[in-house]
Amino acid sequence: MTRLTTAEKILRAAHKLFERGGADAVTMRRVAEAVGITPMAIYRHFPTRDALLKRLSDDSFNAVAHEWEARRAGHPDVLTRLMALAEPYLDYALAHPHLFDHAFSVRRDDARRYPEDFRAGLSPTFNVALAAVIEGMAKGVLKQDDPHDVTMALWAQQHGLIALYRAGRFSYDEAQFRAFYKQSIGRLIDGLKA
Template sequence: MNTTAQSILQIARHIFETEGAGAVSMRRVAEQAGISAMAIYRHFENREALLQEIADAGFAELAGFWTPKRTRQSPLKQIEAMLGGYMDYALAHPRIFDYMFAEPRPSARKFPEDFRKGRSPTGNLLAQAVTAGIDAGVLARDNVWDVSMALWAHAHGLICLYRGGRFSYDEAAFRKFYRRSLQRLIHGLRAN
């Protein structure tokens, strides 16, 4: 990606993070980048392509955060750390998180077909940790993708409920609750 495209993406992401996806317009981003409204289309085909680039960068950030946690810990601790990172990302980048995981997008990956074909950069990492847990005998034998989706859905649901004001906890109390809740779920998935 060239310098102008990077600048456009950085400006668009700043607008996205501070005001939401609805505030990102090609004209506004071009204006802030100091280029003409038509010049932006040399770098991004349309608004959807620009927003998709922001989402793709978010998935890469999340996957990049998870990768070191996978190599230094037991499989169950890896899963806890990865889903803890999911919460950290969601609370640090709520508008991008919503766009990545909670809003309809034409290019959004669908379960189960896209996940089983390895098309989810974050889902692949979680499935690898679940596989490692099953292979190590600490998680019960089960369908890796179904277990991964159950873990993700539990984490995602708690985050959405918190962000929707359904908890009276402050952020520190929610973080503790979230981690304990995930530990309970993981404990229930353990091999006997």
């Protein structure tokens, strides 16, 4: 078994704290206690608390992107693939609400901005969905349009539904909401078909 580096231990401890209590729960003192080091030792690996939180957020984006890429690879049909990409986003939001909020819902100075950052390919999650949309348009399966704007519309639909569900705006239980979510995304994709 490979031993974790101090930086990896710090990230694991910070991740656990984040999962339980959100960004406010991640203090250098709490992380240090969990790792068994002094708070000042953390600064050798992460210059600020914000840098540590940014790393957690970036790791979250990369984990979601990896899951999306795995699902994308398993579906040769572009329409099925677009539907399959909606599932891990919902799964992540419900399983990791604090990380999801920090990564996708909380205003942050370092957050990517549409359209510049997304058109520059800086969003690992967006890029996976964008590739499917571009492929769908190239194959004539989806209507010709700006693929970035179409991908953002798909993401906004997913995110909006999740935000409303998590805010208690649906009377559905989780299974009912999942079915509604899937139907809603399906309706949107149907409207994009060529």
